[in-house]
Amino acid sequence: MLERLLAVLKARFGSAPSLAEEPNGVGVLADMADRRVMRRYLDRPVDPALVETLCAVALSAPSKSDLQQADIIIVRDKDQRDKLEALLPDNPWVKAAPVFLVFCANNRRHRLLYAWRGQPFVNDHLDPFFNASVDAGIVMGTFVAAADRVGLGTCPISAIRNRAEEVSGILELPDHVLPVAALGMGWPSFAGVMSPRLGLDVTVHHDRYDESGLREKIAAYDARREAVQPYKSQRLTEKFGQSDSYGWSEDKVRQYSVPERAGFGKFVRGKKFNLD
Numbered sequence: 448m449l450e451r452l453l454a455v456l457k458a459r460f461g462s463a464p465s466l467a468e469e470p471n472g473v474g475v476l477a478d479m480a481d482r483r484v485m486r487r488y489l490d491r492p493v494d495p496a497l498v499e500t501l502c503a504v505a506l507s508a509p510s511k512s513d514l515q516q517a518d519i520i521i522v523r524d525k526d527q528r529d530k531l532e533a534l535l536p537d538n539p540w541v542k543a544a545p546v547f548l549v550f551c552a553n554n555r556r557h558r559l560l561y562a563w564r565g566q567p568f569v570n571d572h573l574d575p576f577f578n579a580s581v582d583a584g585i586v587m588g589t590f591v592a593a594a595d596r597v598g599l600g601t602c603p604i605s606a607i608r609n610r611a612e613e614v615s616g617i618l619e620l621p622d623h624v625l626p627v628a629a630l631g632m633g634w635p636s637f638a639g640v641m642s643p644r645l646g647l648d649v650t651v652h653h654d655r656y657d658e659s660g661l662r663e664k665i666a667a668y669d670a671r672r673e674a675v676q677p678y679k680s681q682r683l684t685e686k687f688g689q690s691d692s693y694g695w696s697e698d699k700v701r702q703y704s705v706p707e708r709a710g711f712g713k714f715v716r717g718k719k720f721n722l723d
């Protein structure tokens with residue numbers, strides 16, 4: 448089992464820590480390291496009680512100051528799904544997902560506690576927005592891990608924030624409640640593809656932040672990834688042309704060469720969050 452874990456880590460990161468002793472839960476760690484995003488599902492329903500169970504497991508994640516500022520909206524109503532899917536033309540796979548959830552950051556409940564006691568909410572600055580959003584992200588990550596454990600496949604959908612205003616209207620989100628990301632889920636119809644990550648020497652630091660050799664390390668990652676998982680097509684060739692070598696860094700530069708979600712700050716302020 449230790450061998451499998453080390454092999455998975457090597458495939459993912461290009462190297463693995465020199466772990467001599469098999470840790471408890473080594474099989475779970477190997478499965479977690481081997482996770483893949485899943486956008487193709489069997490035409491098989493998921494028991495609603497299992498979905499709620501996964502929500503409960505996810506909501507057992509740590510919560511900033513025990514404030515419990517993450518909510519999950521399970522969208523089952525067909526009309527509601529249709530309206531949301533219509534906002535996601537670049538994610539057509541969503542239609543085939545048996546389950547559709549929206550993870551929200553909710554700072555409203557905290558504020559209501561003050562209102563109900565006639566107390567001023569003195570921490571009206573950036574921090575509540577950040578805390579609630581981080582809580583929602585942690586809960587979504589925990590949900591993904593839990594879903595994987597029972598054999599379900601998931602794919603987060605931050606594309607809902609491209610149309611945050613409309614999504615908020617459809618879901619009737621009040622002030623101080625934001626959609627962070629949606630999640631499509633179902634029983635996988637294939638094994639998925641494991642995508643290699645940046646080397647651990649880029650993203651894990653020791654004692655202090657260290658960027659030494661970053662350019663070379665990213666070039667090495669580009670080459671490692673291109674060798675096992677080349678991109679099927681190149682983005683925006685009309686602007687950038689066709690590149691002989693097309694790795695992760697080239698893809699990310701092209702992907703974000705067009706403005707995206709520039710209005711999100713306005714939306715968040717419109718939800719009465721103070722971002723100062």
Ligand SMILES: Cc1cc2nc3c(=O)[nH]c(=O)nc-3n(C[C@H](O)[C@H](O)[C@H](O)COP(=O)(O)O)c2cc1C
Nearest residue numbers: 482483484538602603604605606607628640641642
């Ligand atoms: C917060 C978040 C938002 C994402 N949004 C989308 C999305 O809108 N559409 C989509 O197809 N995939 C989305 N993804 C999935 C990523 O594209 C995917 O995780 C990434 O390509 C890495 O692949 P892997 O998860 O298999 O390692 C999102 C992932 C995260 C964590």
